[in-house]
Amino acid sequence: MAGKKEEANIKAYSQNFTTMTPGPFAKKMRTCVIFQIIRFIIINLKMLVVVSKSH
Amino acid sequence: MARLVVLGGGVSGHTAATFAAKWLGSAHEVVVVTPNAKWNWIPSNIWVGVGQMSKEEVTFDLAPVYAKAGITYKQAKALSLNPEGNATSNKPFVTVEFTAAGKEGTTENIEYDYIINATGPKLNFGATPGLGEGSNLGEHTVSVCTADHAVHASHELEKCIQKMKKGERQKFLIGTGHGMCTCQGAAFEYIFNIEHELNRAGVRDMADIKWISNESFLGDFGVGGLHMKTMGYAVSSKIFAESLFTERGVDWIIGAHVNKVESGKAHYELLDGTMGEEEFNFSMLIPPFAGVGLKAFDKAGEDITATVFAPNGFMKVDANYAAGAYENWKASDWPKTYQNPTYSNMFACGIAFAPPHPISKPMSSPNGTPINPTPPRTGMPSGIIGKAVAHSICDRILKGENAPLHEASMANMGAACVASAGKGLFNGTAAAMTIYPVVPDFEKYPGTGRDTDYTFGEIGLAGHWIKHILHHLFIWKAKLKAGWTLIPE
Numbered sequence: 001m002a003g004k005k006e007e008a009n010i011k012a013y014s015q016n017f018t019t020m021t022p023g024p025f026a027k028k029m030r031t032c033v034i035f036q037i038i039r040f041i042i043i044n045l046k047m048l049v050v051v052s053k054s055h
Numbered sequence: 056m057a058r059l060v061v062l063g064g065g066v067s068g069h070t071a072a073t074f075a076a077k078w079l080g081s082a083h084e085v086v087v088v089t090p091n092a093k094w095n096w097i098p099s100n101i102w103v104g105v106g107q108m109s110k111e112e113v114t115f116d117l118a119p120v121y122a123k124a125g126i127t128y129k130q131a132k133a134l135s136l137n138p139e140g141n142a143t144s145n146k147p148f149v150t151v152e153f154t155a156a157g158k159e160g161t162t163e164n165i166e167y168d169y170i171i172n173a174t175g176p177k178l179n180f181g182a183t184p185g186l187g188e189g190s191n192l193g194e195h196t197v198s199v200c201t202a203d204h205a206v207h208a209s210h211e212l213e214k215c216i217q218k219m220k221k222g223e224r225q226k227f228l229i230g231t232g233h234g235m236c237t238c239q240g241a242a243f244e245y246i247f248n249i250e251h252e253l254n255r256a257g258v259r260d261m262a263d264i265k266w267i268s269n270e271s272f273l274g275d276f277g278v279g280g281l282h283m284k285t286m287g288y289a290v291s292s293k294i295f296a297e298s299l300f301t302e303r304g305v306d307w308i309i310g311a312h313v314n315k316v317e318s319g320k321a322h323y324e325l326l327d328g329t330m331g332e333e334e335f336n337f338s339m340l341i342p343p344f345a346g347v348g349l350k351a352f353d354k355a356g357e358d359i360t361a362t363v364f365a366p367n368g369f370m371k372v373d374a375n376y377a378a379g380a381y382e383n384w385k386a387s388d389w390p391k392t393y394q395n396p397t398y399s400n401m402f403a404c405g406i407a408f409a410p411p412h413p414i415s416k417p418m419s420s421p422n423g424t425p426i427n428p429t430p431p432r433t434g435m436p437s438g439i440i441g442k443a444v445a446h447s448i449c450d451r452i453l454k455g456e457n458a459p460l461h462e463a464s465m466a467n468m469g470a471a472c473v474a475s476a477g478k479g480l481f482n483g484t485a486a487a488m489t490i491y492p493v494v495p496d497f498e499k500y501p502g503t504g505r506d507t508d509y510t511f512g513e514i515g516l517a518g519h520w521i522k523h524i525l526h527h528l529f530i531w532k533a534k535l536k537a538g539w540t541l542i543p544e
Contacts, residue, residue, distance in 0.1 A: 009304045019297035027302075030515040031482055040517035043487045047521075050469035050489040050509050051543045054439060 057083045057452045060149055060167040062133045062349075064089030064117055066097075066433070067405025067441035068173030069533055070544060075445040076124045077540065083452055086165060087121060090132040090154040094120070094533055095202050098434070099526045101244045103205035104339070105212060105252045107478045110202045113526075120534055130155035132347075133174065134162070136363065138398040139354035147400065169448045172370045172403040173441060176344030179233075185316030186232045186342060195316050196232070196338040199245055208339060212249065215337045219258035225336040228321060230267035232340030234312025234426035237277045238433070239268055242341050243296075244475045250303050251477025259304075266300065266307040267333065267340075269426050271326060271418055273297050273307055277428035279415045281490050282503040283512045289503055295486075295512065299476070308333065310418070312426045313340060328421035344406060344429070346370070362397055369409035371395060372402070376409070381416050386466035386496035388412065393444050394460060402444045405437040414494055435470045436493055438544030439463050466494040469509060473522040476514060485518030 006023055010016055022030075029035050059079070061072040064087050076085040093114040102108040121128040131151040138147045148164045178200050180187025187193035197208035215225045229246040231239060246266055253259040266273075274280050274296030282289040300307055310326035321340070322332045346368020351360045364370055372395060375388040388411040395401035403409075414430045432440075443463035450458035469491035476484045489511055495504025503510075532542040 006302070009301050015307065016297060016301040019301050020294060021298055021301050030484055033481065033516070036516040036520070039513070039515055040520055043513070043517055043521060046509075046511060047471040047487070047489055050471055050491055051435075053491065053509065054435070054468040054470070055543060 057168040058086060058166065059083070059169045059171070059448055059452070060086045060088060060165055061171045061173060062088050062149065063173035063175055063405070063407065064091060064094060065173065065175045065405060065437075067407075067437040068171065068175075069094060070438045070441035071171050071173060071404060071445040072121075072126055073124055073535060074442050074540075075449055076126050078445070078449040079452060081125055084127060085125075086127040086129060086167075087117075088129045088131050088133055088149070088151050088165070089117070090130065092117060092130055092155070093202075096526060096530050096533070097200075098522075100199045100202055100205040101241065101248055101475055102478055103202060104197075104199040104208040104245060105248045105478070106209040107248075107252070110206050114202050115530065115534060124535055129153070129163075129165070131163070133349055135350040135352060136170070136401070137164075137352050137354075138363070138401060141352075141354060141356065145354075147398075167400075169400045169452070170402070171441075171444055171448070172349070172401065172407045173405045174347045174349070174407045176406045177347045177368070178342045179345040180342040182235075182343045182345075183233045183313055183316060183340075186313070186340060193316065195318050196340050198339060198342070199241060200342070211337060212252070216253070216256050216258055218336075219253075219261035220256070222261070224261050224263070226334055227262055227264045228267060228333055228335035228338040228340070229264070230308075230311075230340060231269050231428075232313045232316070233343040234269045234324075234424055235429050236269055236341050236343045237429040237431050238341050238344075239270060239276050239428060240431070240472065240474055242266075242268065242339065243276070245339055246305060247299070247303060247476035248478065250305060251479075251483075264305045265333065266305055267311050267313065267321065267323065268307075268309055269311060269428055271310050271415070271427065273300065273309060275415050275428055277413075277415055277431045278490065278493060279495060279504070281488075281505060281510055281512075282507055283488070283510055284507040285511075285513075289507050292512070299486075299514065310426055312420070312424050314424075316340070324420055324422065324424055324426070326418055326420050326426050346407070363395065363401070365409035367409065370401070370403035370407055371397075372408045374409065374411035376411055378412055384412060386464075386492070386494055386498065389464050389466040389494050391462040391464045392447060392460040393440060393463075394447075402448065404440040404444045406432045408432065408440075430494075432465070434472065435544055436463075436465050436468055439468060440465075442544055464494075466492050466496055468492055473518055473525065475519065475522050478519065481516065483519035484514055484516060485522045486512055486514045487518035487521055488512035
């Protein structure tokens with residue numbers, strides 16, 4: 001099978017045909033510990049801003 | 056000495072009671088009436104439901120915590136309110152029925168100066184034939200609404216996994232069990248945690264997993280969806296949700312009102328009026344919520360329930376209940392102080408307050424069946440509202456009856472939300488999101504209704520770490536351990 005396995009769940013003209021799907025790099029970065037430590041800090045800072053605006 | 060009675064010990068009621076006890080000190084009394092002996096961090100029930108946490112990890116005994124806080128704790132459920140007192144006394148009171156072992160069924164009238172209704176919802180399983188009876192879960196599906204339900208769900212899931220290991224294909228159906236449900240987020244978390252666990256067990260290829268919900272589009276979540284700023288675009292949550300469902304091989308049915316559940320089969324009606332049925336081996340369908348059925352009586356004993364409560368059983372507060380059609384809705388319809396319009400010493404917070412209308416656009420099938428999410432009032436907004444209401448009451452007790460009330464409108468408040476998509480220290484993921492404001496304000500933010508500088512979301516391991524840390528942080532806070540007041544709601 002020559003296709004990319006990340007795209008294998010898409011079925012032509014089904015309900016999921018028009019959405020986006022992540023490639024291997026995007027999926028790898030989701031669990032890349034170093035990258036996620038950076039994201040952890042950034043997400044926490046963003047959440048703190050929203051929390052501070054809400055109290 | 057004034058007495059504040061708090062009905063309910065969930066996120067909102069517990070927050071209100073503990074802050075009120077701290078601010079009022081021993082000069083005044085705070086009473087909590089809740090039928091439960093244990094506090095439950097409900098967001099982690101998802102992990103109990105897939106066997107990744109125990110019931111003990113998501114619950115703790117309330118009695119020692121309230122003893123430490125100087126709160127009078129009554130393990131009982133509220134039955135009725137007499138906000139004008141009765142024929143023999145002008146003092147308002149609430150009638151409660153004890154649920155604690157040894158005192159079951161005995162009743163007591165508790166007088167109050169101020170009362171907070173934070174009872175949370177009745178889990179209305181009985182609204183869908185076959186889903187359950189009254190507030191009791193039926194035999195055909197499972198639930199993660201309570202810790203005990205989640206333990207049961209975990210056992211049923213394990214049975215399915217064992218069957219798949221023996222080569223028996225299994226169908227999973229997860230979502231909402233009625234056209235007027237809220238809490239799509241919990242079902243969203245559960246379906247992806249199941250998918251994650253099936254992968255972990257090596258049986259994912261033996262499972263067909265399907266989502267069914269009353270949302271008109273995936274990613275509505277009861278808040279009309281949200282737009283998140285990504286790569287320079289404001290992208291709809293529909294795109295993100297459909298992407299995740301596609302990536303994880305999960306099919307979906309949306310705009311569905313589940314109208315009947317049988318053993319291994321759910322019947323539903325869609326927004327276009329067509330009927331369908333879906334077979335399953337394992338199903339978790341969230342029930343609709345209703346008020347807990349509190350009654351209210353005036354001084355003469357006349358029933359004034361319709362004055363105090365909305366038809367769905369939730370308490371009326373300072374909301375605009377006459378907004379009418381969707382086109383007329385405004386952010387200002389949403390309550391700010393949560394004070395009952397008839398009785399100024401009564402407040403409601405969390406799920407117990409009656410919202411003015413849904414957040415998602417109301418829809419119905421050609422048959423007239425309403426199919427749309429009802430508005431969520433859980434999590435962070437629930438805690439913030441509980442704290443604001445406690446602050447208002449404490450000010451009125453300590454500074455006088457004319458002290459200004461504190462405001463916490465969901466139309467002027469954001470929320471941080473972390474939706475687990477699988478548990479694991481290094482392979483777990485969760486969608487970390489913020490939304491500002493919770494109720495869209497299309498006058499202030501034309502187009503999306505929200506400030507996209509403060510509305511974002513992404514999925515990854517960092518989100519899982521945050522959800523796990525929040526689990527410990529909020530249980531620490533609820534147990535009133537050192538520094539608990541520093542942890543925001």
